[in-house]
Amino acid sequence: MDRRRALALEYAEHQYLRARVQGLANLAGNPHGASLLGEPGCGAFVVAGNPSPMMNRVHGDWAQQACRLVELLQTCAACAPAIALIAESAKVAGTLELEGQPLQRLKGWTHGQLFASIDELAPPSSALDIEPVTALNLERFCALHSEGFNTPAAARPINQAAFSGLLNDGRGHLYLLRDRGVAVAGAALFIADNGVAYLGTAFTTRAARGLGHHRALIGHRVQQAAALGARSVAATALVNSQSRRNLEHYGLRLSHLQTLYRAESQG
Template identity: 80%
Template sequence: MDHRRALALEYAEHQYLRTRVQGLANLPGNPHGASLHGEPGCGAFVVAGNPSPMMNRVHGDCGQQAGSLVDLIQTCAAYAPAIALIAESVKVAPALDLQGQPLQRLKGWTHGQLFAPLAEIVAPPSLLDIEPVSDSTLEDFCALHGESFNTPAAARTINQAAFGGLLNEGRGYLYLVREQGMAVAGAALFLADNDVAYLGTAFTTKAARGQGYHRALIVHRLQQAAALGAQSVGATALVNSQSRRNLEHCGLRLSHLQTLYRAVP
C-alpha cells in the first residue's frame, strides 16, 4: 500500500460526502438537522434525519491525533457516527481501542478503495449518450437512485437535497444514461481540492444491468475528470463485486481496504 495515495483517496471521499451534507446544512432552516464539525479536511459531519453512515461520519485517517478523533466521536455521539479507517490487512479487526474509546466494526461496511493516476489510463470513447444532470433533471437522477438502492421514502428527500447541494457547490457532477427517453443508469463525480477525482455513487435499474452502462459511466467520468484537470482518480467498491471488476477493467487498481467502525456506547 502506498500510504500517501491511500490518504489522498480517503481525503477525496470524505470531501465528497461532507460536501453533500454541507448542502443539507445550507438549506433554509436546516430542516434535516445537518451539521459539520472540525476542519473540512479532517472533521466530521452528521444528519439528524438520516442515520446512514454515508451521512454520519468521522474522517479517521487524516493525520489527526487520536485524542482529537475521540473528541469528534463524542461531540457527535447522539448521531452514532461511523469512523472510517484504513485496514492494514484483509483480516479486519472486529474491534479496536482508540485512546480508551472502544470501537466496533460495522458489518457490511468494509470496502476496497481503488486508485489510479489519470495519466496512466487510456479510456476508450463511450458510444452511449450520457447527459449531465442539471437542476431540471435532478429529480430523475434521484428517483432512479432511490429505486436502484431501494431507499426508504423518508430518506429520498434528504438524498435529493444532498445531491442538489453537490451540484450547486461547483465541483460535483452528476450523469444520466437514457434509453428511449427513460433513465436507466446514473453516476456521480467529485473533484476534491487535492486534485483527486472521486467516482461517487453509480447505479443501474435492475432491468438494465449487465448491458455495459456502469462501465460506460466509469469511462465517461474518467474522461471528464481529465478534462477538468484532475491528476488522479479514486473510487470505492465492495471487494468481490462487479463494480470493482468494472473499475479495474477501466484501469483503476486496489489501493487499500477501508473499514467503518462505530463507538461502543
C-alpha cells in the same frame, strides 16, 4: 499500502460526502438537522434525520489526529457517526481502541478503495447517450437512484437535497445515461481540492443491468475528470463485486481496504 496515496483517497471521499451534508445544512431552517464540525482534513459531518454512515462520519488521520477524532466522536455521539480505518488486510478486528475509546466494527462496511493516476487511464468514448444533470433533470436522477438502491421513501427527500447540494458546490457533477431515450442509469463525480477525482455513487435500474451501462459511466467520468484537471481517480467498491471488476477494467487498482467503526457505546 502507499499510506500517502491512501490518505489522499480517503480525503477525497470524505470531501465528497461532506459536500453532500453541507448541501443539507444550507437548506433554509436546516430541516434535516445537518451539521459540520472541524475542517475538511479532520472533522465530522452528521445528519440527525438520517442514521446512514454515508451521512454521519468522523474523518481524519488516525496516526496523527487520534485525540481530535475521539473528541469528535464524543461530541457527535447522538448521531452515532462512523469512522474509517484503512488497512492492507481484509482481516479486520471486530473491536478496536482509539485513545481509550472502544470502537465496534460495522458489519457490511468493509470496502476496497481503488486508485489510478489520470495519465494511466485512457477509456474509449462511449456511444451511449450520457448527459449532465442539472436542476431540470435532478428529480429524475434521484428517482432512479432511489430505485437502484431501494431507498426507503422517508429517506428520499434527504437524498435529493444532498445531491442538489453537491451540484451547487461546483466540484460535484452528476450524469444520467439514456438507453434509446429512456434514463436507466446515473453516477456522480467529485473533484476534490487535492486533485483526486472521486467516482461517487453509481446505479442502474434493475431491468437495464448487465448491459454495460456501469462501465460506460466509469469511462465517461474518467474522461470528464481529465478534462476538469484532476491528477488521479479514486473509487470505492465491495471487494468481490462487479463494480470493482468494472473499475479495474478501466485501469483502477486496489489501494487499500476501508472498514467503518462506531464508538462502542453507540451500538
